[in-house]
Structures are given as structure tokens and as C-alpha cells.
Amino acid sequence: MKTIDLAASLATFSEHYKPRTVGQFNDHDVMVVKVKGPFNWHKHDDTDDFFLVLKGELTIQLRDGDVKLGPGQMYIVPRGVEHCPVAEEEAHILLIEPRGTPNTGNAATAATRVVV
Amino acid sequence: MKTIDLAASLATFSEHYKPRTVGQFNDHDVMVVKVKGPFNWHKHDDTDDFFLVLKGELTIQLRDGDVKLGPGQMYIVPRGVEHCPVAEEEAHILLIEPRGTPNTGNAATAATRVVV
Secondary structure, three states: OOOEEHHHHHOOOOOEOOOEEEEEEOOEEEEEEEEEEEOOOEOOOOOOEEEEEEEOOEEEEEOOEEEEEOOOEEEEEOOOOOEEEEEEEEEEEEEEEEOOOOOOOOOOOOOOOEEO | OOOEEHHHHHOOOOOEOOOEEEEEEOOEEEEEEEEEEEOOOEOOOOOOEEEEEEEOOEEEEEOOEEEEEOOOEEEEEOOOOOEEEEEEEEEEEEEEEEOOOOOOOOOOOOOOOOEO
């Protein structure tokens, strides 16, 4: 196991909504992702969805209202709950999901798993 | 589910090595903890151990060497691996462990679970 420097990992790429797996924990992938603009509405029926904002501002739209997060703030979307992440400006996020979870909620449209 | 502000949660207590559960994710507790001084050597046979430094510096002693972490750096101690966290000055850490995991590796000496 190696030390994981989140900022250094984020500095290795620039694409949005393409998570990088930086560590593995109890069959979960620990990932960093850069986001900007709207993602898509989706849900995960089998897993909660862990978001921790490292830099910038993230809005997690929910059907019953928005959650606004800044650096050092986190939110766990319960399994089965529809949500849509949106960032006006680029934001950096720590994500944790069971290995193999499609980021869009749909394997056909999901980002490819990239381990760094 | 509520927004979790890690710094605000940390500001509610001052004890060392007494984690507070701030969120729950896939049967894991997401916890913040303040540490200072040495903890104890222990291992968890059934879970990896997730450490993310939020503030300060943490050394994770391993039998084959030390891992030194600063803010924004993380380390995942694999299950079964003996380790001893040490901090010369107070540090603030994000921990994730399956709900009910004894922080000392031993239920008899573990901190009581506190949900905030």
C-alpha cells in the first residue's frame, strides 16, 4: 500500500467526470474526480454514494432540493436516491464506491475504471 | 441524510483518540478523530483501515517502517497489518471503518461509538 496524495493525483489529469482510482478499501474504490458542469440524473440501487469536496463547490441536486457543498464538506447519497451532481466551476471531489459501480448508474454509459 | 461539515464536527469536541461518527456509508462509519501522541499497536483482521489527514501530521508506524502523512494525504492499512498511529502535535483525521470496528483492535479497550 502506498501513500496517496490527493492533490498530486488530481494534478495528473484534466478531464471532467472521469474518476481515477487512487486506493482500494474493503472492496471499494477510493477515487478522485474533477467535475464541471452538470452530470446526469442517476441512482445506485445497491450502494450509497460518498462525496467529499476537496476544492471548489459542488451542488448535488436531489428531487426534493439541492445540497451545496464546499471544501471539507461531504454528503452521502443513500442507495436508491436519484441525484445529479452539478458544478458551475471546476471542483475536485473524493468519491468512494464499491469496485465496479458505474458512475452514471448504468454500465453502458459509465466511465472506464482507471487505476493510478 | 445531512450535509457533513468536517471542521464543524471536529470543533464540537477536544478529546484525543475518541472518534465521532459523522456519517454512515454502506455499513461503514465515517468518523472524525483528533489525535495527539502515540496510540497503540493493533490490527484489524477483518477490515482495511482508512486514514485521511485533514489537518496536521500523522505518522502511521508499521512493523517495516513509518508512513508520514500531511493534510490531503491518505493511507489504507490492509487488514491484518499491525500499525500504530502517532502524532507529535494534534492532528485531525477522517476514518472509515465498518460499523462496530473497535478502534484499538480489541472490543475491551475500544472507544465507545459516538454518533454526532
